[in-house]
Amino acid sequence: MIILNFIYCFVELNTLFILCNIFIDKKYGDLINGFTISLFSIINFLITQIYPNTLGTIFLVLFATIMCFILFQYKIKEIIFLSFIFFIVVGIISTITINIISLTSGLSSHELLNNSLIYLFGGIFNKLIPLVLVFSIRKYRKNNEIIEIQNIIIFFSLIIFLFIIIVAQYSLVLTIRDEKSRILSLLISLLLIIIFTIIVVILSKYNNLQKNSLTSQYNNNILALYKDYEINLIRNREELIMIKHDLKHHDQLFKTLILEKHYDKAISSINQLIEKTNSISSTVFSNNIVLDSIINNFITEYLNIKFTININTSLSLLDELDTCILFSNLLSNAAHSALKSDKKIIELIVLENENFYVIEVINSMEFEFIDINITSKRKNSNHGYGLKNIYSIIHKFKGNYHIDQTNHLFSFKILFPKGSIQNEKN
Known part of the structure; x- marks a missing residue:
């Protein structure tokens, strides 16, 4: 027994x-x-x-x-x-x-x-x-x-x-003592169970369809964002090529103005050239076109946030879409948090060693969470999907992550084994 x-x-x-x-x-x-x-x-x-x-x-x-x-x-x-x-x-x-x-x-x-x-x-x-x-x-x-x-x-x-x-x-x-009544009650109970089960299945499928629709909408937004990054980068590079071409003419102009002792005009021309160059926010951080474009766009969009960039790798093993989704979401979350703080700083660290890629985003924050897994932006559905996309990429490449907070600084660190990224691409 x-x-x-x-x-x-x-x-x-x-x-x-x-x-x-x-x-x-x-x-x-x-x-x-x-x-x-x-x-x-x-x-x-x-x-x-x-x-x-x-x-x-x-x-x-x-x-x-x-x-x-x-x-x-x-x-x-x-x-x-x-x-x-x-x-x-x-x-x-x-x-x-x-x-x-x-x-x-x-x-x-x-x-x-x-x-x-x-x-x-x-x-x-x-x-x-x-x-x-x-x-x-x-x-x-x-x-x-x-x-x-x-x-x-x-x-x-x-x-x-x-x-x-x-x-x-x-x-x-x-x-109930009557045998027929007992059987009838049993059949009614089974019928109710079947009907309720059908209703639950229908509700579950409707919930999944709604979720898939939101996911598709968010992915379309990500693709549109990536397209904008690419367009901005192409435009900035075209402007740089034009400035490089104009420098030849400016070089001769500067020499002529200085030789003729028109120093005010020379200084004015130099200032105009510097101003035109500064208007282009295309700084090369990593030799990764997508990553550089994302960083430049965030720096341009959030002028009141101080960005510190430390990158020693091009992250060439990550494909363009994964790079766009991962870094745009990490920096977007960091920017929204930093804007509410007094210091308004963001530091992006992307390093490569023999076995791992290390990605860390550090941002200032207004207050410290009791539970660092809970976000203050729960009402924003896109933010929720953004976090899910970050975690899905970490899971996809068998990575690990660590979240920490100290002295009103929030840190999100990711470790990607090189072998897992290479295997996923193959």
């Missing part, structure tokens, strides 16, 4: 883990994580069998806390949050379940507590809720991006609705 219970726990938790991945992450989970959470389920079962009361719940939460700390490396505040949510949610659901079935079936709470089906429902939810929370927060920490809350709401709505149907069906089974 104990072996059968172990198998039940293993299958149950793997099924729930796969459901979480399907609805939240849109892909199937790996067996290692499923096996890990199944072990948690088995120990959960043993604890609840040995201590089936409040003491067992306390032991279970302590065990879950240790698992979170060892396996998922959460911070203390995240462990406290998980434990608190575990206590509250499980307690609320258990209380509501017992009272609903007690009122609809006419049985006392004491009788229900001794019923094995209630233990079954309670056991499923005791595992499902912390599993979803652990998986969601773990996904957040891994990708450092906002979880798609719509998918989680749809997932919880489906589970809660199915749970209500099961509770109602169980209540009817307890009160």
Whole structure:
């Protein structure tokens, strides 16, 4: 019997883990994580069998806390949050379940507590809720991006609705004595489940279509931005060629004016040439046309921000579109933050060593965040997609990043292994 219970726990938790991945992450989970959470389920079962009361719940939460700390490396505040949510949610659901079935079936709470089906429902939810929370927060920490809350709401709505149907069906089974009525109630419950599932699928597809539309719109904006960068760069280079051509004529003019001692006219001509040259914001930082164009455009657009550029590589292994998306978003976020600060400074560092490309953007900030993963521009949907695009490029080239803040300076550092970029291009 104990072996059968172990198998039940293993299958149950793997099924729930796969459901979480399907609805939240849109892909199937790996067996290692499923096996890990199944072990948690088995120990959960043993604890609840040995201590089936409040003491067992306390032991279970302590065990879950240790698992979170060892396996998922959460911070203390995240462990406290998980434990608190575990206590509250499980307690609320258990209380509501017992009272609903007690009122609809006419049985006392004491009788229900001794019923094995209630233990079954309670056991499923005791595992499902912390599993979803652990998986969601773990996904957040891994990708450092906002979880798609719509998918989680749809997932919880489906589970809660199915749970209500099961509770109602169980209540009817307890009160209805006629066999035909029981079968009819069962068929009605199944029909409701099918209808609700269809509605959820339709809503999910509509949500995905809306998301794809926003993503496509943002990508079109990025392409338009890249086109503008290229046009500006071509125009600036044409102006430089014209100035270079005019310098030959100015050279002869300067010599003539100086020889004839028309010093005022010579100084005036020199000043005009300098003014014309300064109007062209095409400074070469990296010999990468796209990167130089992006930097020059930001320097021109944000004249009240002091830019410091330190680049010793052309980042030739990154293609043009990835370069445009990565640096335009990094500098855009930095500029919006720096504008609100007193110092108004941005420093861009792009270095290359034997094994890595190092990209770091440092900007001044108005105030320091309590949680550096939270942005103050949540209402701007494009900003959210900008962050997602940064993280997707980091993930694409198997890079790592580090976020830091000190003395009202915000730092976003990225490390790209050279081998991963070369493999991706090949």
